[in-house]
Amino acid sequence: MPNDISALADRQDLYALSLEGQRLLFTEARTALKFSDEPVDDEQLRAIWELFKWAPTGSNLSPMRILYVRTDDAKKRLVPLLTPPNRPKSESAPVVAVVAVDSEFGEYGAHLCPSVPGLQEVLAANPALRDASGNFNAALQAGYFVLAVRAAGLAAGPMKGFNAEAVDAEFFPDGRWKSILLVNIGRPAEDAWGERMPRLAYEQAVQLV
């Protein structure tokens, strides 16, 4: 039963998160493709951050950054850099988060990980390690971010279909932040959803030894 969203719905003793929370974040949450006109204000964006920031990263270095694109002018600069099928999604979203990795995230090493002195210097001396760590941890944080958006009662629409080099040139001309994902954010329109796609069976993705 690959599309049975409640395979364990009769086993709520297995969860610490309430059934409402499970539905909000996981089992009934969907990727919105179209948004209502309801705006998203500054406090809502800060509320997302106040949850998101606590989820763990390697050596606590937290390399993910967010550019929220909200104004009409900024949206007009962004939308042409998306693949054509993604343009109407971001056009209808009151906010589009450009999720990025800060290539100089090591700068905050002494502040974020005081128990490991010299992290900034180690990363600066090893750009391959720095980039691998930054890219992995920023993608890990992007997962936290999608769920934090949902926790704030907003629909999220993550998308990889955009020209990252062009987005970086347009919005991050100093070269420090590198875009890795876009997330449309807002209240879903009534017809926001596509058909739900299947998932792998447990046995296809999980092994035990």
Place this chain on the structure above:
Amino acid sequence: MPNDISALADRQDLYALSLEGQRLLFTEARTALKFSDEPVDDEQLRAIWELFKWAPTGSNLSPMRILYVRTDDAKKRLVPLLTPPNRPKSESAPVVAVVAVDSEFGEYGAHLCPSVPGLQEVLAANPALRDASGNFNAALQAGYFVLAVRAAGLAAGPMKGFNAEAVDAEFFPDGRWKSILLVNIGRPAEDAWGERMPRLAYEQAVQLV
């Protein structure tokens, strides 16, 4: 106030997730460094999956895989491949999840994304695209996984400090799965926690246009 976990605690109207859920997954959740003897059973591992599997990935291709290491024999094969400071953490954990990317995740393309025919062939013809997509989406899913473990009432201890090549040679000798992260899982011991480290300020990580 970088370590104030409740900067918006008086603004619960900004959240759809309950305060209890916020605490469980984000604001009071911590990376456990030591675990109690209480075992984690098969149903708990499946409960994690039943939430985790629904979180979104690019073209729904869901490349992350999990090897749960539970038996004494398997633990003895794994622990020497960790950096020395990480060994006692995994030794005390009833389960260690080896989080991996399936390098042949495109095999399930027709099943997982039927609306885009030929995905498997596109990925097979472009190994660089396949690996970039697999690595990004598996890391994104690792973020969902950490929060799903917490939703199941268990403590998670994600760690990058291990010899990935040696783990792959030991546990994935056919070369198909590639380890990207370890996550210790169980009930926390009483002295499971280190000091909580600071986080970036909103203004250091977020921009608006």
